[in-house]
Amino acid sequence: MLLAIDAGNTNIVFALVDADRVIRARWRIATDPRRTADEYAVWLSQLLVLEGYERSQVTGVIVGTVVPRALHNLQVLASKYFKTEAVIAGKGDAPWGIALDVDEPDAVGADRALNVIAAHASHAGDLIIIDFGTATTFDVADYTGAYKGGIIAPGINLSLDALVSATAKLPRIAIEAPDNASVIGRTTVDQMHIGIYWGYIAMIEGLVARLRAEIGRPVKVIATGGLAMLFEKQTDAFDTIESDLTIQGLAILWSRRHIAQGSV
Secondary structure, X not given: OEEEEEEOOOEEEEEEEOOOOOEEEEEEEEOOOOOOHHHHHHHHHHHHHHOOOOHHHOOEEEEEEOOHHHHHHHHHHHHHHOOOOOEEOOOOOXXXXXXEOOOOHHHOOXXXXXXXXXXXXXXXXXXXXXXXXXXXXXXXXXXXXXXXXXXXXEOHHHHHHHHHHOOOOOOOOOOOOOOOOOXXXXXXXXXXXXXXXXXXXXXXXXXXXXXXXXXXXXXXXXXXXXXXXXXXXXXXXXXXXXXXXXXXXXXXXXXXXXXXXXXX
């Protein structure tokens, strides 16, 4: 069983993936670079047991991270508690295997490369991948699977935090769809819901339209990330939602590495 670890700016996702790349279990913990390998192990061991698994069933660990300070303790977790060396996505014998056709290829986040790998493995043609995380990213992959660049926008939670922290009287609200489609708010809270929710949808639809026009060929739009489902019913900008795209990218890298090494 493979333990795939996606270390993002807000959360770290741990997933158990079987030999057929089926995700058997997943867990999420807040990202804290100070968290030690021992702390991860205590937390993760209990969750494994709750799902009916044992640590000994984990035979490989692969990590994709955009938080360099978190990497060391995840590597120690793999070596100390799972008796294996963690494979680092995009490094050493686990290269991306796709062209990063941008001006700064070394600056491409691991999650973005992994999303492109997984999306291209499942879908033909040109692709736009929208990942709703701490930031909302729009990534473009052409029909060959090459990463061509994209867009980084503030995540919806960041936008709301900035609005509330910079104003004296605006309250903190839940991020949810407004009760109706009206964009004329009658209360302060209604107006905030409209601005955050419908404003974000307008951004998504506007940027997707501009990307489609610039690409100039038929393109499929894939949404991923924890908040993708929040917008699904209110926009037709997405062709499909695949919530585990980054984990699937890690599993694909792991499989390719083992094929290259002549093992199963």
